[in-house]
Amino acid sequence: MADVKSDIEIARAAKKKPILEIGAKLGIPAEHLLPYGHDKAKVGAEFIASLTERPNGKLILVTAINPTPAGEGKTTTTVGLGDGLNRIGKKAITCIREASLGPCFGVKGGAAGGGYAQVVPMEDMNLHFTGDFHAITSAHNLLSALIDNHIYWGNEQGIDIRRIAWRRVMDMNDRALRQIVCSMGGVANGFPRETGFDITVASEVMAILCLSTDLKDLERRLGNIIVGYRRDKSPVFARDLKADGAMTVLLKDAMQPNLVQTLENNPAFVHGGPFANIAHGCNSVVATTTALKLADYVVTEAGFGADLGAEKFFDIKCRKAGLKPDAAVIVATARAMKMNGGVKKEDLGREDVEAIRKGCANLGRHIQNVKKFGVPVIVAINHFVSDTEAEIQAIKDYVATMGTEAILCRHWAEGSAGIVDLAQKVVELAESGLSQFSPLYADDMPLFQKIETIAKDIYHAGEVIADKTVRDQLRVWEEQGYGELPICMAKTQYSFSTDPNLRGAPSGHTVPVREVRLSAGAGFVVVITGEIMTMPGLPKVPSSEKIFLNPDGHIEGLF
CATH class of the missing domain: 3.30.1510.10 (Domain 2, N(10)-formyltetrahydrofolate synthetase)
Structure with missing residues (x-):
């Protein structure tokens, strides 16, 4: 196998175009771009306001199975699909979140895609970006x-x-x-x-x-x-x-979306970054709605698995912004299916079709859940070199039993050329008019009932338990006029349950509500479950230990 370049080496070798040129491609005049250097710019509020009467393009959500240490590549697939749609002649914009320094120096090491499906400038995006x-x-x-x-x-x-x-x-x-x-x-x-x-x-x-x-x-x-x-x-x-x-x-300048580009010089908006396990996990409404006025297709992601990111995207962002997604893509990998099937991380390189079949229950649950929102769904199998044909076929066969299709994608290694099949299928789905989007629960449903609906319908929990103080607090907020707000669940991303070690598709478990917080400005109620922390800690060996400047002044260790 040829020597594989790291993400940061690939990003550093990118042939970027001046950001004014990327803006011009979208019809944004230079005077409405506020450049931060040569490769990133903010889009002016005046220009955004001028777009109101334009029709919207198609909105595609990229979500995923519950994350595993094996890695799924949701952002990589989001970026790859944006490039793939441009490759087949569609005018597409990718919309993703900005990276937080906490996880960058903690566990993740970066969040701008990977391989040949990245947004650049990668180092800036993962550090201070535009402030x-x-x-x-x-x-x-x-x-x-x-x-x-x-x-x-x-x-x-x-x-x-x-x-x-x-x-x-x-x-x-x-x-x-x-x-x-x-x-x-x-x-x-x-x-x-x-x-x-x-x-x-x-x-x-x-x-x-x-x-x-x-x-x-x-x-x-x-x-x-x-x-x-x-x-x-x-x-x-x-x-x-x-x-x-x-x-x-x-916040005057921070409110303006950031325009950057992919490795293939296609436009991307990178703006906002609420966590999906403790906040609502989507990029900004202003970036998404602006992109919809400027492109035929907008590909955006929602954080972590579909039980968190997609649910909040649909129930909070789409509900509040009046957005109607046309299709959804769920990212899965053979490696993650094996982990959900009980295989240890060190054994993932070995073929294990039986473990894949067992682990597919997690994927199946996410497919069912997304369909509950009335959005047509397709599965992207993010290819790893260790995957075997039998393993890939096992996923495809399982997904077919769920009434949808799984497409093998090689965008990490091949860029847009490796994701053309998925891009074509997404266009088919989006143009089919099959989307009948509606949120999971009604605005006027009582707050505790909304919590139970998410826990039972999306997490497949048996019950929600909460102290009397929590229930009383929710009732007080209803009396004060906050009863119509949606719910933002703070829950572990690793499982449908509140136990991060419970993989697969558990049912009948208990969701304990520890605390509720009213975000009256944002317009939702945060429900903190299990052991979730709103201030994470660093791991025993943080990513920061491997991040440094090399003798040439280049950053090493971001990935």
Whole structure:
């Protein structure tokens, strides 16, 4: 086998075109692009506003099975499919999320696709990019500072410091900051209280930026953030502290989508990045809706498995933005099927058709679930060199019994040429008019019933358990007018259950609800289940240990 280049080596060798040229391909005039260097730019709000009357292109969602240590390549397939559609003559744009520094230096090492299906500049995208995450972190922490400052200067709003709901954020995995005590050190520093940090991608400000349609909508949503409660339990909003205007100013540029390109010089929007296991897991509404006005096809991804990413894409993003997806692609690999069938990671190189058949139950569950939303679905088998013909055939045969089709894709090794078959099938599906999209539950369903619907219909749980305090809190929010909000489940990505070690397609399990948080600005209720953390920790051997500058000044270790 020939020497295989690493993702970063492939990205570094990319023949990028000037970003103004990529913009011109989409009909974006140079004066409406704000360049960040030569290879990335923000698209101006004025130009976006001018597109309103244009018809929408077709929207394709790429989702996946539950992630395994074997790797599935969902972003790689999203990028590959965008390139594949362009290759067969369709005008297509890829829309993905920005990478968080936390997992970049923790486990993942990068998130811009892989092999010959990548978005570039890869190093920039995985590091500071255009500063969006810094702006979100700053806006969030400005509000945190204003809360404690307001209390220090007399607490005119009567905030009960025991009931402050707004924490702080940073874009790094740091378990030491999950629970802290602030304002220590005497009278000059305020009133000591318990608080903590979440990771930036779990911030409500991130969710708000990704769900807002324009700056006016952004400011309105920021004003609606509930920062805490008074002694009579009435909510205190960010607008009560006059925080919404300054927060909007900090987010002015971050609100504009980032235009970059794939290795094959096709356009891509990379904008926003809420986690899918603890937030809603989709790129920004403004990037997706802008892309739909500029292209025939928009390929976007939703984080982690379809039980998290796709469910939230459909029930939160599409519901709130009025989007109607035309087709969905579920990414699977032979290696992951074997892991779901009980094979250990070190044994994945060996053929095991029986384990594949057993592990396909996980894929089957995701196919059933996506179909519940009325969206036609196809399976992309992301090819690995160790896959055998018998293993691939076993997946294809299983998927056929589920009433759909599985297509072998070689985009990682071959770029767009390796994914033409899938691109053609996606066009067929999208043009068929088969999509009858509707969310899983109605707006007016009680909040706890919405939680049960997701747990039972998508996770196949037997029951949802929650303390009386959680149920009472949900009832109070309903009385306050928040009953019509959708649910954003915070759950492990590794399983349909809340136990990350329970692979396959478990049924009848219990979903314990530990805590609920009202994101009134974003417009959803966050439901925290099991042991999920809104501030992850770093692993014993973090990816950062292998990331460095080589003697030529190039970054090594991102992948």
